[in-house]
Amino acid sequence: MSDEVFEAISHPLRIKILKLLANRSFSELKRELGIESSGKLDFHLKKLRNLITMDEGGKYILTKEGYAALQAIHTIKKYGWQKRAYFINLAAYIAFNTVAAIANFTLWLITVLPLSTAWIVYYTYKSIAKRKIFKAM
Amino acid sequence: MSDEVFEAISHPLRIKILKLLANRSFSELKRELGIESSGKLDFHLKKLRNLITMDEGGKYILTKEGYAALQAIHTIKKYGWQKRAYFINLAAYIAFNTVAAIANFTLWLITVLPLSTAWIVYYTYKSIAKRKIFKAM
DNA sequence: ATAAATGGTCAAGTATTATTGACTACTTTG
DNA sequence: CAAAGTAGTCAATAATACTTGACCATTTAT
Numbered sequence: 528m529s530d531e532v533f534e535a536i537s538h539p540l541r542i543k544i545l546k547l548l549a550n551r552s553f554s555e556l557k558r559e560l561g562i563e564s565s566g567k568l569d570f571h572l573k574k575l576r577n578l579i580t581m582d583e584g585g586k587y588i589l590t591k592e593g594y595a596a597l598q599a600i601h602t603i604k605k606y607g608w609q610k611r612a613y614f615i616n617l618a619a620y621i622a623f624n625t626v627a628a629i630a631n632f633t634l635w636l637i638t639v640l641p642l643s644t645a646w647i648v649y650y651t652y653k654s655i656a657k658r659k660i661f662k663a664m
Numbered sequence: 665m666s667d668e669v670f671e672a673i674s675h676p677l678r679i680k681i682l683k684l685l686a687n688r689s690f691s692e693l694k695r696e697l698g699i700e701s702s703g704k705l706d707f708h709l710k711k712l713r714n715l716i717t718m719d720e721g722g723k724y725i726l727t728k729e730g731y732a733a734l735q736a737i738h739t740i741k742k743y744g745w746q747k748r749a750y751f752i753n754l755a756a757y758i759a760f761n762t763v764a765a766i767a768n769f770t771l772w773l774i775t776v777l778p779l780s781t782a783w784i785v786y787y788t789y790k791s792i793a794k795r796k797i798f799k800a801m
Numbered sequence: 802a803t804a805a806a807t808g809g810t811c812a813a814g815t816a817t818t819a820t821t822g823a824c825t826a827c828t829t830t831g
Numbered sequence: 832c833a834a835a836g837t838a839g840t841c842a843a844t845a846a847t848a849c850t851t852g853a854c855c856a857t858t859t860a861t
Contacts, residue, residue, distance in 0.1 A: 528741075529679065529737050529740040529741055530673065530674055530675060530676045530678075530679055532740050533670045533671075533673045533674040533679075533736075533737075533740075534670075534674040534675075536667065536670045537667055537670040537671040537674040538667060538671075538818090538819085539667045541667075542666065542667050542670075552837075552838080553837070553838050553839065554836075554837050554838070557837095557838095563821095564820070564821060564822070565822095565837095565838075565839065565840085566819095566820070566821065566822070566823090566839090566840080566841080567819080567820060567821080568839090569838090569839060569840070569841095570818085570819065570820075571819090572839095574818090574819095585838085591743070592743075594743070595739065595740050595743035596740070598739050598740075598743060599670075599736040599739045599740050600666050600670075602732065602735050602736045602739045603666040603669050603670075603732050603733070603735075603736050604665075604666060606728070606729075606731070606732035606735060623760065626764065626771065626775060626776060627763070627764065627767065629768075629771070630764065630767040630768035630771050630772070631766075631767035631768060634763065634766070634767050635767075638763060639760075639763060675848090675849085689807080689808080690807070690808045690809065691806075691807055691808070694807095694808095700851095701850070701851060701852070702808075702809065702810085702852095703809090703810080703811080703850075703851065703852070703853090704849080704850060704851080705809090706808090706809065706810070706811095707848085707849065707850080708849090709809095711848090722808085
């Protein structure tokens with residue numbers, strides 16, 4: 528399943544192609560990537576088969592899987608954001624609750640507090656127990 | 665850079681190994697994966713070189729890159745969650761603002777509204793313009 | 802002490818991937 | 832109309848990846 532996607536993007540040239548590809552033609556790709564051989568570009572485009580298609584004008588575009596692959600590349604490059612995101616969410620939780628408590632204590636106690644606490648508990652569980660974002664970092 | 669990670673996880677057996685690996689020994693992996701040949705497991709473990717290490721007890725564990733790779737696998741499997749996450753956030757934005765406005769209109773107007781609006785505008789921009797999560801879906 | 806299990810390495814062969822370069826058919830541009 | 836550009840295909844070769852199976856040094860169990 529996913530190994531097919533990773534096989535497709537396991538070559539440096541194919542990652543370049545995928546990033547550049549949108550709304551470009553065969554020759555434009557060849558030129559902009561500095562590839563001399565047509566056969567080479569053809570070979571790698573065929574390996575990207577499931578990640579790309581063509582629009583009406585004969586230009587390449589990404590499929591759903593293509594966008595997912597680009598997202599995976601982004602995930603590898605930006606691994607570490609989850610930790611930051613967790614603390615931003617924790618700060619937002621505290622801020623929202625403070626504002627809500629000051630504004631209307633009873634309303635906060637019966638609506639905002641239980642809902643936001645349920646959320647933060649779930650998020651903490653997901654972050655620590657399941658995704659293990661704090662391990663090995 | 666990232667193509668090395670994708671090359672490492674471009675084989676179905678290596679994805680299985682990576683998912684199972686934590687706190688297991690060579691023989692445990694062999695047994696649990698049903699691999700007959702030691703050479704085979706050795707070969708694939710060597711391909712996962714950058715994604716794994718050993719703990720003091722001689723059991724394999726994931727490195728930071730290993731967790732990132734697992735995250736990338738998750739990204740491919742769950743592509744589509746962003747769209748849902750966006751609508752959940754939009755709903756939360758509306759709910760929070762409603763509660764805050766009812767509770768204390770002035771406080772809402774000067775604090776909650778501008779902050780949460782700034783957030784949702786940024787998030788919308790990121791979702792539509794940069795990540796293109798609505799295209800090709 | 803012997804047998805079996807652990808935790809591997811290594812060489813040889815097979816299979817798959819990547820590159821090169823020659824070729825084709827069709828469309829512009831001078 | 833000839834030359835140049837577009838959008839590829841295909842076969843042969845080079846390079847890697849993958850599997851098999853034999854081997855080995857320790858450790859643990861009988």
